Amino acid sequence: MTATGPSDDPAVRGVETVRIRGRHVVAYDAVRAGHVVVEGGEVVFRGDRILHAGGPYDGRVDREIDARTQLVIPGLVDAHALMDVGVHLLLWDRERDPGYRPRSFVEGSERAFTPERTRDGAEAMLSMLVRSGVTTFCGVNAMVFKRWHDEPWESELYADVANGLGLRAYLSHHFRASVPIVDDATATTLVDERRGFAGLERNVAFVQRAQRGDFGPRIHGLLFPYTQDTVTPDLLRATRAAADALGVGWRMHFAQSVAEVEGTLARHGRTPVEHLDDLGVLGRDVMLTHCLHGRGHAGGNGLSDDELAILARSGTNVGHTPWIYLWGGRVLDAFGRYRRAGINVAIGTDTYPGDMIQEMRMASLMGKVAERSPTAVTAADVFDAATLGGARFLGREDIGRLAPGAKADIVLVREDTATFAPTLDPIRSLVYYASIRDVSTVFVDGRPIMEDGVIPGVDEVELSGRMGALVVDVADLLVAWDARGRDLDARFGPSYPSVQKVSTIDDVP
Numbered sequence: 063m064t065a066t067g068p069s070d071d072p073a074v075r076g077v078e079t080v081r082i083r084g085r086h087v088v089a090y091d092a093v094r095a096g097h098v099v100v101e102g103g104e105v106v107f108r109g110d111r112i113l114h115a116g117g118p119y120d121g122r123v124d125r126e127i128d129a130r131t132q133l134v135i136p137g138l139v140d141a142h143a144l145m146d147v148g149v150h151l152l153l154w155d156r157e158r159d160p161g162y163r164p165r166s167f168v169e170g171s172e173r174a175f176t177p178e179r180t181r182d183g184a185e186a187m188l189s190m191l192v193r194s195g196v197t198t199f200c201g202v203n204a205m206v207f208k209r210w211h212d213e214p215w216e217s218e219l220y221a222d223v224a225n226g227l228g229l230r231a232y233l234s235h236h237f238r239a240s241v242p243i244v245d246d247a248t249a250t251t252l253v254d255e256r257r258g259f260a261g262l263e264r265n266v267a268f269v270q271r272a273q274r275g276d277f278g279p280r281i282h283g284l285l286f287p288y289t290q291d292t293v294t295p296d297l298l299r300a301t302r303a304a305a306d307a308l309g310v311g312w313r314m315h316f317a318q319s320v321a322e323v324e325g326t327l328a329r330h331g332r333t334p335v336e337h338l339d340d341l342g343v344l345g346r347d348v349m350l351t352h353c354l355h356g357r358g359h360a361g362g363n364g365l366s367d368d369e370l371a372i373l374a375r376s377g378t379n380v381g382h383t384p385w386i387y388l389w390g391g392r393v394l395d396a397f398g399r400y401r402r403a404g405i406n407v408a409i410g411t412d413t414y415p416g417d418m419i420q421e422m423r424m425a426s427l428m429g430k431v432a433e434r435s436p437t438a439v440t441a442a443d444v445f446d447a448a449t450l451g452g453a454r455f456l457g458r459e460d461i462g463r464l465a466p467g468a469k470a471d472i473v474l475v476r477e478d479t480a481t482f483a484p485t486l487d488p489i490r491s492l493v494y495y496a497s498i499r500d501v502s503t504v505f506v507d508g509r510p511i512m513e514d515g516v517i518p519g520v521d522e523v524e525l526s527g528r529m530g531a532l533v534v535d536v537a538d539l540l541v542a543w544d545a546r547g548r549d550l551d552a553r554f555g556p557s558y559p560s561v562q563k564v565s566t567i568d569d570v571p
């Protein structure tokens with residue numbers, strides 16, 4: 063990919079006033095404090111800011127975009143976007159594997175992937191986000207191939223790829239104080255709090271560079287202690303203090319398994335939510351992604367009402383990533399309950415594909431299944447989560463909505479396709495029927511980063527080839543690491559037998 067993104071220089075691209083005429087415009091209504099739909103609506107922007115979103119605009123404009131067959135929505139805010147091609151692509155139809163990393167890797171210095179390979183994965187994942195209408199994302203990468211924290215060059219590389227595509231990004235240097243290993247009879251994890259603190263220090267340094275503008279105006283920093291069960295109380299308290307000092311938020315993977323809850327109960331006598339509450343580290347600037355398990359409640363194993371009350375009282379945000387749960391046969395139990403408890407829920411793409419339309423669809427359907435009710439989670443609920451929900455965690459009122467003064471992060475979705483089925487309601491059509499291919503044009507800061515399905519500098523076919531090679535690398539590495547010595551077929555066997563010659567009935571002995 064050679065994309066460098068559209069220019070930020072007004073002299074280069076000209077600060078013109080642009081009007082988009084849509085078939086439907088999803089505008090933000092300040093009095094209702096929520097989205098409304100304006101049929102035949104218009105959005106007008108100048109430079110990076112929206113001047114008008116609503117009915118017909120009577121001011122002067124320099125240029126007009128005719129989107130009268132399209133739905134005009136705010137750019138989606140992805141609260142938990144996987145930036146690398148992780149292992150999940152290989153794990154469909156497989157039992158969860160209890161980890162991958164040998165002790166020798168953690169204690170050695172060899173790295174799993176080169177910066178070039180990491181870039182291949184990031185370009186594939188982040189360009190997919192653009193295709194699905196994402197304009198802002200909070201990045202996460204898989205720690206399967208890591209030791210205590212990310213490679214020193216990694217966050218900067220992701221910033222570069224995001225900049226190349228023109229996306230708005232919130233990035234971190236992930237860190238932890240313990241690393242699970244698989245091939246040691248004496249230990250299941252290696253623990254070293256010092257290295258966790260070293261990772262936090264690097265994360266802080268990255269945030270400070272982002273705040274200085276080193277990575278450009280759209281790249282921001284967040285803190286990211288990796289998971290609740292791989293960090294220590296002191297490291298979490300230090301993260302909280304650093305977040306306060308920097309004025310940024312922090313995130314983690316949280317309450318992902320029953321084992322995590324049991325481990326936390328054994329160590330602290332408290333569930334993960336209660337434990338973080340005890341430490342005083344929760345707050346409006348905190349995003350806990352997953353929140354699948356807690357003390358349980360009638361009918362399921364989600365967080366208890368008391369735990370939900372803790373999150374609501376502290377203003378803590380929940381990240382929901384339904385597609386990856388479904389892969390493992392799991393559900394969040396339940397999105398609707400969490401929202402009714404007054405918790406801000408945002409949506410993220412925690413695996414491949416980074417398709418926010420699909421995530422919205424799964425979030426709604428999973429929420430209905432969890433409560434056995436067609437009204438439990440509506441299209442509007444998940445669209446709110448995918449726009450206003452993520453923006454609220456980031457403390458921003460200028461993204462995730464189309465309103466005067468907001469950023470010109472705007473997405474056009476074709477309504478005149480076979481996949482965008484008419485439902486009398488464009489939001490239901492988008493959430494329940496639309497395909498990623500219906501997203502035609504994406505603006506960030508008023509700059510088109512995809513036009514009519516084309517992302518400048520991204521050759522989809524060429525990128526797909528590089529991704530295919532990367533997946534083979536991932537598989538080879540996992541086979542080389544396999545503690546039980548399984549080969550590729552035993553580890554990641556195909557759906558059907560892979561053969562050179564197809565038998566006929568005459569071959570029956």
Ligand SMILES: [Zn+2]
Binds near residue numbers: 315351352412
């Ligand atoms: Zn996760």
